[in-house]
Amino acid sequence: MDYESLLAHRTHTMQASAIREILKVASSPGMVSLAGGLPAAESFPLEIMEELTGAVLAKYGAQALQYDASEGFLPLREALVPHLAARGVKATAEGITIFSGSQGILDGIGKILISPGDVVAVEAPTYLGAIQAFNPYEPRYAEIETDGDGLIPESLDRVLADQRVKLVYLVPTFQNPTGRTLPLDRRHAVAEILRTHNALLLEDDPYSDLRYTGTPVPPIKSLAPENVVYSSTLSKTFAPGLRVGLCVAPAPIQRWMITARQGVDLHTSTFTQALAAEYIAAGYLERQLPRILDIYRPRQQAMFDALAVHLPEDFAYTRPEGGMFIWVEGPPGFDAEALQRRILERGVAFVPGKYFYVNPEGKQNTFRMNFTAADPATIERAIAIVGDAIAEELAASR
Amino acid sequence: MDYESLLAHRTHTMQASAIREILKVASSPGMVSLAGGLPAAESFPLEIMEELTGAVLAKYGAQALQYDASEGFLPLREALVPHLAARGVKATAEGITIFSGSQGILDGIGKILISPGDVVAVEAPTYLGAIQAFNPYEPRYAEIETDGDGLIPESLDRVLADQRVKLVYLVPTFQNPTGRTLPLDRRHAVAEILRTHNALLLEDDPYSDLRYTGTPVPPIKSLAPENVVYSSTLSKTFAPGLRVGLCVAPAPIQRWMITARQGVDLHTSTFTQALAAEYIAAGYLERQLPRILDIYRPRQQAMFDALAVHLPEDFAYTRPEGGMFIWVEGPPGFDAEALQRRILERGVAFVPGKYFYVNPEGKQNTFRMNFTAADPATIERAIAIVGDAIAEELAASR
Numbered sequence: 082m083d084y085e086s087l088l089a090h091r092t093h094t095m096q097a098s099a100i101r102e103i104l105k106v107a108s109s110p111g112m113v114s115l116a117g118g119l120p121a122a123e124s125f126p127l128e129i130m131e132e133l134t135g136a137v138l139a140k141y142g143a144q145a146l147q148y149d150a151s152e153g154f155l156p157l158r159e160a161l162v163p164h165l166a167a168r169g170v171k172a173t174a175e176g177i178t179i180f181s182g183s184q185g186i187l188d189g190i191g192k193i194l195i196s197p198g199d200v201v202a203v204e205a206p207t208y209l210g211a212i213q214a215f216n217p218y219e220p221r222y223a224e225i226e227t228d229g230d231g232l233i234p235e236s237l238d239r240v241l242a243d244q245r246v247k248l249v250y251l252v253p254t255f256q257n258p259t260g261r262t263l264p265l266d267r268r269h270a271v272a273e274i275l276r277t278h279n280a281l282l283l284e285d286d287p288y289s290d291l292r293y294t295g296t297p298v299p300p301i302k303s304l305a306p307e308n309v310v311y312s313s314t315l316s317k318t319f320a321p322g323l324r325v326g327l328c329v330a331p332a333p334i335q336r337w338m339i340t341a342r343q344g345v346d347l348h349t350s351t352f353t354q355a356l357a358a359e360y361i362a363a364g365y366l367e368r369q370l371p372r373i374l375d376i377y378r379p380r381q382q383a384m385f386d387a388l389a390v391h392l393p394e395d396f397a398y399t400r401p402e403g404g405m406f407i408w409v410e411g412p413p414g415f416d417a418e419a420l421q422r423r424i425l426e427r428g429v430a431f432v433p434g435k436y437f438y439v440n441p442e443g444k445q446n447t448f449r450m451n452f453t454a455a456d457p458a459t460i461e462r463a464i465a466i467v468g469d470a471i472a473e474e475l476a477a478s479r
Numbered sequence: 480m481d482y483e484s485l486l487a488h489r490t491h492t493m494q495a496s497a498i499r500e501i502l503k504v505a506s507s508p509g510m511v512s513l514a515g516g517l518p519a520a521e522s523f524p525l526e527i528m529e530e531l532t533g534a535v536l537a538k539y540g541a542q543a544l545q546y547d548a549s550e551g552f553l554p555l556r557e558a559l560v561p562h563l564a565a566r567g568v569k570a571t572a573e574g575i576t577i578f579s580g581s582q583g584i585l586d587g588i589g590k591i592l593i594s595p596g597d598v599v600a601v602e603a604p605t606y607l608g609a610i611q612a613f614n615p616y617e618p619r620y621a622e623i624e625t626d627g628d629g630l631i632p633e634s635l636d637r638v639l640a641d642q643r644v645k646l647v648y649l650v651p652t653f654q655n656p657t658g659r660t661l662p663l664d665r666r667h668a669v670a671e672i673l674r675t676h677n678a679l680l681l682e683d684d685p686y687s688d689l690r691y692t693g694t695p696v697p698p699i700k701s702l703a704p705e706n707v708v709y710s711s712t713l714s715k716t717f718a719p720g721l722r723v724g725l726c727v728a729p730a731p732i733q734r735w736m737i738t739a740r741q742g743v744d745l746h747t748s749t750f751t752q753a754l755a756a757e758y759i760a761a762g763y764l765e766r767q768l769p770r771i772l773d774i775y776r777p778r779q780q781a782m783f784d785a786l787a788v789h790l791p792e793d794f795a796y797t798r799p800e801g802g803m804f805i806w807v808e809g810p811p812g813f814d815a816e817a818l819q820r821r822i823l824e825r826g827v828a829f830v831p832g833k834y835f836y837v838n839p840e841g842k843q844n845t846f847r848m849n850f851t852a853a854d855p856a857t858i859e860r861a862i863a864i865v866g867d868a869i870a871e872e873l874a875a876s877r
Contacts, residue, residue: 082677082679082705082706082729083677084679084729084731084732085731087592087645087646087679087732088591088592088735089590089591089592089593089594089597089616089645090594091590091594092590092591092592092735092739095591095735095738095739095742096738101741117546119545119546120545122540122541122542122544122545123541125541125544125545127536127540127541127544130532130536130544131529131532131533131536134528134529134532135529138525138528138529142520142525143520143521143523143525144520145720146520146523146525146528146718146719146720146721147517147518147520147523147718147719147720148515148517148719148720149720181579181722181744181747181748182744182745184742184743184744184745185743185744187742188742188743188744192487192489192490192615193486193487193490193493194485194486194487194490195487196487196488196489199487210742210745213741213742214742214743215742216742217590217739217742218487247485247487248485279480279481281480281482281485307480308480316546320544320545320750321544321545321546321749322543322544322545322546322547322748322749322750323544323748323749323750324579324744324745324746324747324748331480331482333482333483334482334485337486337490337493340493340494341490341493341615343499343611344493344582344585344586344608344611344612344613344614344615345582345583345586345612345743345744346579346580346582346583346586346722346743346744347580347582347608347722348722349579349722350579350720350721350748350751351719351720351721352718352720352721352750352751352754353748353750353751356750
């Protein structure tokens with residue numbers, strides 16, 4: 082049968098992601114992967130899972146195994162109210178919607194807003210998973226320029242003035258892929274620009290709880306609540322295998338997202354939502370988070386230290402106060418894909434930066450490295466290999 | 480802010496489902512709901528959940544909480560091989576894909592196949608959740624005629640001859656909403672028609688394990704494997720709150736569905752998949768299924784018995800050998816929505832049949848009743864109320 086002829090037009094926008102192939106190679110035995118964005122297995126609260134399951138079954142019984150509302154499991158939404166308030170996001174339980182990971186929120190917002198040809202504004206570079214979620218709805222992209230402090234407000238203002246934009250998509254805190262955090266003054270500027278242009282922002286905030294140093298910055302949602310759909314997840318502070326994402330959106334947007342997701346997956350697993358509810362409400366998260374930070378802080382420091390030693394002077398890298406990634410920019414003309422081939426042979430993997438741009442031209446000199454999945458000694462060894470390979474690559478290309 | 484102006488064209492196809500409002504009313508305290516499609520809480524293997532969780536954590540540890548492949552958790556896919564083979568569906572572990580409920584399969588196939596205006600052929604009546612999944616991709620529908628044995632093969636042949644059809648959607652066994660099962664000879668005819676027209680069928684099979692009497696009929700997938708995407712779920716034989724659906728598709732279709740779902744939810748909960756793997760592989764399902772059937776068999780019988788007593792002679796109803804639903808057809812002109820209003824006042828709810836048609840005209844005389852969620856005595860009481868209300872409604876409309 083000729084299956085290809087049955088495909089929808091949109092399906093040709095879904096490229097079997099090259100990064101997926103990289104991650105497949107990166108996960109082969111013996112490989113040190115700085116490529117993925119995996120939480121450390123050691124960060125999972127394995128030792129309390131049986132206790133937590135017991136508590137959930139005792140408390141909710143059959144309800145934890147039954148169909149539930151598309152909006153989300155009410156005890157989880159209630160437990161999230163103070164958790165989000167502590168971040169500066171004010172919401173009632175009814176105002177919080179649960180999705181199947183924050184990926185489900187990206188799909189949901191794309192589905193209700195993007196008609197083919199509509200414009201979505203994204204940072205350059207931006208999160209690859211967002212592009213994967215939006216592409217099937219066939220948007221055009223407008224790129225917002227960034228510098229060391231993240232998105233440049235004047236560039237956002239220009240993009241919004243130049244054309245009708247359906248959605249602005251940002252990861253303002255410990256961005257994936259750069260690790261950059263937008264400073265408070267820029268957040269105020271972004272909030273003002275959104276209001277001026279009546280624009281809607283999807284603020285993707287998976288990492289803000291993973292802060293190793295410095296002071297928290299309030300989310301843009303807290304500065305322009307009517308203009309922001311706020312998205313977060315328990316994947317980094319509980320476990321990604323539960324697939325629990327959460328969303329605080331203006332009420333009309335929330336209603337449409339709930340209607341849309343009924344057709345997509347009905348609702349998120351009641352059982353994993355009940356585990357998450359108990360994890361937060363009974364104080365497990367509060368106890369676990371410092372442990373998670375204690376695992377990641379020295380890993381990030383090890384990467385900083387190794388980069389200082391092993392990277393040539395004309396290579397710049399970000400120094401985020403949290404999150405999971407460091408972003409490296411080589412001199413103009415440097416080929417991160419060639420470097421990738423060299424280090425793969427020696428058992429180390431990262432992701433070339435070009436995959437994080439909707440327009441990758443001229444970005445071949447960048448790459449992203451994750452520091453949460455390997456221990457400090459392994460990171461030190463891996464960065465030394467990267468350093469050696471860079472020296473060889475520079476010598477070869479001269 | 481004017482949020483409505485931001486909506487995509489497709490979003491106007493997503494009507495906040497009227498059935499959802501019915502289900503909301505139906506789930507209010509004191510109401511006897513024959514409206515939903517909920518498994519009985521008593522059918523869940525609650526007493527083994529702690530043991531099962533313990534086994535999963537001992538066996539898989541952190542892997543059960545980590546990100547996993549979009550294709551599905553390999554031990555679950557392996558466990559499903561003999562389970563599906565017993566139904567007549569031959570597949571390797573690699574050929575089985577796990578989705579977030581079978582709703583995720585409906586969304587996935589719609590997403591990769593349907594461009595706006597493409598034709599999807601569905602039974603009249605058909606499963607409402609499929610319409611909700613397909614609508615956002617803006618198909619046109621062609622209706623396939625049915626009789627007491629389900630779809631009429633000649634009608635399918637005509638529909639496929641008349642126009643290019645991207646997808647045929649059927650629930651051949653214990654259909655939702657009618658409970659009807661397509662007999663073997665018609666399945667052979669359908670297989671032949673699919674082959675003749677090079678057509679692709681989505682065979683939705685959530686209920687075939689719920690057989691109370693009679694002999695199993697092989698799935699159409701077993702008769703035309705190249706032309707069929709086979710979909711099933713563990714929602715009826717384990718628990719819907721886990722959101723585990725499974726799919727066996729021709730390889731090219733499988734690949735595109737996996738690529739599409741990466742943007743939708745990345746993957747189904749690893750933890751609930753691991754629970755499902757252990758539930759099947761360790762023999763829990765085999766022990767639980769007879770118990771589930773023992774709960775539902777007398778409930779169905781109670782509904783049959785009560786209908787025989789309380790329904791007027793010119794009301795026809797289906798007598799399925801399994802599944803969760805019975806379908807009632809009143810005389811022409813009978814108004815099931817007026818009946819619905821009458822019984823709601825007396826604390827009983829069902830779903831008017833018109834919601835299951837893409838073209839509901841002239842179908843106001845039908846309704847669907849679920850028999851799995853209430854015990855036999857309650858069903859007897861509820862059907863007596865329905866019978867009284869029908870008599871009043873007939874008297875009032877004379």
